[in-house]
Amino acid sequence: MAESPFKENIERVAKEYSEKMTPGAIATIPGSSVINKTGSWRVFVPEFNRDKCTRCFLCYIYCPEPAIYLDEENYPVFDYDYCKGCGICANECPVDAIVMVRETK
Amino acid sequence: MPIRTVMKANEAAAWAAKLAKPKVIAAFPITPSTLVPEKISEFVANGELDAEFIKVESEHSAISACVGASAAGVRTFTATASQGLALMHEVLFIAAGMRLPIVVAVGNRSLSAPINIWNDWQDSISERDTGWLQFYAENNQEALDLILIAFKVAENEKVLLPAMVGFDAFILTHTVEPVEIPDQEVVDEFLGEYEPKHAYLDPERPITQGTLAFPAHYMEARYTVWEANENAKKVIDEVFEEFEKKFGRKYRKVEEYRTEDAEIVFVTMGSLAGTVKEYVDHLREQGIKAGAAKLTVYRPFPIEEVRELAKKAKVIALLEKNVTFSVGGALFQDFSRALINEKEKPIILDFILGLGGRDVTFQNLDEVLEISRKALNGEKVDEVNWIGLRKEIL
Numbered sequence: 001m002a003e004s005p006f007k008e009n010i011e012r013v014a015k016e017y018s019e020k021m022t023p024g025a026i027a028t029i030p031g032s033s034v035i036n037k038t039g040s041w042r043v044f045v046p047e048f049n050r051d052k053c054t055r056c057f058l059c060y061i062y063c064p065e066p067a068i069y070l071d072e073e074n075y076p077v078f079d080y081d082y083c084k085g086c087g088i089c090a091n092e093c094p095v096d097a098i099v100m101v102r103e104t105k
Numbered sequence: 106m107p108i109r110t111v112m113k114a115n116e117a118a119a120w121a122a123k124l125a126k127p128k129v130i131a132a133f134p135i136t137p138s139t140l141v142p143e144k145i146s147e148f149v150a151n152g153e154l155d156a157e158f159i160k161v162e163s164e165h166s167a168i169s170a171c172v173g174a175s176a177a178g179v180r181t182f183t184a185t186a187s188q189g190l191a192l193m194h195e196v197l198f199i200a201a202g203m204r205l206p207i208v209v210a211v212g213n214r215s216l217s218a219p220i221n222i223w224n225d226w227q228d229s230i231s232e233r234d235t236g237w238l239q240f241y242a243e244n245n246q247e248a249l250d251l252i253l254i255a256f257k258v259a260e261n262e263k264v265l266l267p268a269m270v271g272f273d274a275f276i277l278t279h280t281v282e283p284v285e286i287p288d289q290e291v292v293d294e295f296l297g298e299y300e301p302k303h304a305y306l307d308p309e310r311p312i313t314q315g316t317l318a319f320p321a322h323y324m325e326a327r328y329t330v331w332e333a334n335e336n337a338k339k340v341i342d343e344v345f346e347e348f349e350k351k352f353g354r355k356y357r358k359v360e361e362y363r364t365e366d367a368e369i370v371f372v373t374m375g376s377l378a379g380t381v382k383e384y385v386d387h388l389r390e391q392g393i394k395a396g397a398a399k400l401t402v403y404r405p406f407p408i409e410e411v412r413e414l415a416k417k418a419k420v421i422a423l424l425e426k427n428v429t430f431s432v433g434g435a436l437f438q439d440f441s442r443a444l445i446n447e448k449e450k451p452i453i454l455d456f457i458l459g460l461g462g463r464d465v466t467f468q469n470l471d472e473v474l475e476i477s478r479k480a481l482n483g484e485k486v487d488e489v490n491w492i493g494l495r496k497e498i499l
Contacts, residue, residue, distance in 0.1 A: 023265055023303045024204035025326040027313035 038065070042085035044100040046078055052097035059089035059098060108286040114248040114277035117284050118184060118210040118270070119144035121252035123154050124292040125208075128179035128299075131159035131170035133189065136222045137274040138212035141184035164189035168196040168209075175205035176314050178305025180256070183207070186274065187214035190228045194235070200267045201236030201330055203315055205304055206259035207267040208252060213241075213375065213426075214274040215461040223462020224274035225426035226375065230403075230435045236330045238268035238337055239404040241374040245282040248272040250354055251401070253292060257344045262302050263336040273376040275462065287352055295351050334405045341402055358402040359410035361417075363389060367396030369477045370418035370451075372436065374400045377424060377465055384470045395474070400436075411443040418451045420477045426459045433457070433489035452480045458492040469493045 022028055059076050060068045067082040068089065076089075090098040112120070118141045122130065130149070132142030148154040157174075161167045164185050171181040185193060190211055200207050211229050215221045229239060240255055242248040248270065255268035272278060304314060318326050338358075345356040362382050364370055371381045378399035388395040398414055400407065415421060425434030432438055433455035444450040456473050459465040469492050480486045 021322065021325045021329060023329060024314065025202070025316055025318055025322065025329075026303060027316050028310075 037081045039067070039079075039081045039083050042080075042083060042103055044085040044087060045080070045103040046083065046085070046087070046089055046098045047101045048076065048078060049097045049099075050075060052095050054095055054097075056094065058092045058094065062088050062092045064088065107288055107291075110284060110286065111281045112245065112284050113140065113279055113281055114242070114245040114272045115140035115184075115212065115279070116144055117245045117249040118252055118272070119148070120284075120286055121249040122182045122208075122210070123148050124287065124289060125180065125182065125253060125256050125296055126154065126293075127156055127182040127208075129157045129159065129171065129174035129181045130183060131161050131167045131174070131181070132183045132185070133161050133164050133167045135164065135186050135189035136212075137214055137278040138184045138186045138189075138210060140278070141210050141212075145182075164192040165196060168193040168200065168207075171207045171209075172196060172200050172203065172205055175200070175207050176203060176304045176306075178301035178307075180260075180299035181205075181207050182209075184210040184212070186212040187216055187222075187228045190232060190269075191216060194232065197232055197235040197237060197267070199315065202326065203304065204265040204330070204333065205267055206256070206265055208255045208259060209237075209267070209269045210248070210252060211269050211271045212274045212278040213271045221461040222274065224276050224376075225460045225462070226271065227427045227460075229269055229271045230427040232269070233404055233435060236266060236334065237404065238264075238266055238334075238341075238402075240268065240270045240402055241400065242270060242272040242277065243376055243378045243399060243401075245272070245277055245280070245284045246354070247356075247401075248277060249284060249286070250348065250352070250356070253287075253296065254341075254344055254348055254356065256296055257347075258337060258341050260299060260302075261337075261340045261344075264333050264340050265302060266330070266333050266337065271375065276376045291351055295347065337405050338407065338409075341405075356401055357410075358400070358407040359414055360399045360401055361414060362397040362399070364396035364398060364414065364417045366394055367418055368394040368481060369420045369422060369474070370396045370398055370414065371422045371424055371470075371473070372398045372400070372414070372440075373424040374403060374436075375426070377426065377459065380465055381424065381470070384467060387467070388474070393474075406439050406443070408443045411440060412447060415440075415444050415447065415451050416449075420452045420454060420481050422473050422477045423453065423455045424465070424473065425455065425457055428457055428460070437489070453488070454480055454486065455489045456492050457489065463493060465493070 065082045067079045069077045087100045090100045149158045174181045215225045216227045240251040251270045259268040349355045381397045385397045423436045437455040
């Protein structure tokens, strides 16, 4: 799995955010939301079929999290740390390369 | 030149808002403070005040709009009373927790039930634990001045807390009194343009406001509100001093009147302070050693000043237009807290009177005096007394 491009930011935020209380408890460092790995809320998980994929990027564009990155060949990579299993990618995929399946059987 | 004119406290509050030049005013009409937003909307419509006047569907929305505007980085103002302030309750905590220096003018009115539109302090007293600063005006001039002062204190870097300024329903809101409207230039010098310190929107500085705090951070966030309230004590003194230099009118957190060698000191807030001063003059003519004190600032509670005051008196008679059930009044608790660990302390007596707009007369105050004198002579009296209560209809 591809490593999150925000990894460095996540670590910096995690450190700085826990150090100092700001007036009004403002979060002054962007990206603090990435500390929380929201993938644990998921029931369904996208299953990806590389052979069917036409690299149209619709899943990448529509992912609200965004938990989909593109690899060197522009194929989507799913970051399961943040994927909430909403199924929008599967719904948008015009060639059914993504299907939602129950994560635990 | 300052303009000397006559106006109601509501108008005075609107004028204070106009002089402070807020950028957003969001308000919903409620008796007795309706005239405040009415007058401000007139100023805005006439082009005399360059601000956004937001008409909202409730007080909850009014204060929410103010929170939004203040968080975006502009000076904001609203006015309300009674049930309206109660409807704001939830958001008042948010405003204080987010440290937004919003100023609210409160036409102090009783709370339902039964419905009553007249004066007591139950509305703003009930909000004493929200973290907001609280000022109480004795007359219309003070209503105007204290709103300007409230802005200055609230926006101070060490404070950054919202503030409410209370003025008694009808006794002040609808009574015409002489008021001096200060020059715009002098107010500008005093207040200056609002420069947001922490809460403002800027694409170059992405932030999240009103965040979720887990147990690891919540306590610290609340402590900063406590700390800001403590800081406000000193800042208020500094602002009072600066105000006196610029405008010539003197304010103190606890204003004392003829307390030298006084045995009984009557302590109160708001417009009742005027009546009590008259009463003290009346008593002094008869050779009775009485004094009066007025709390101009109720939150942060001026503990040090109260201790100083307590040293001068043998009996402190608290005259309160609010009830804290099974305890007495809110001032009674606050005074008890201030004096409980003092080595020498006066007898503290609590008098609940004038609820729901009932007149407080000299006859009522005679009753207070009588009970206070009994206590002074070592007789046993009730700590909490309802004055002017019509027991015959109970």
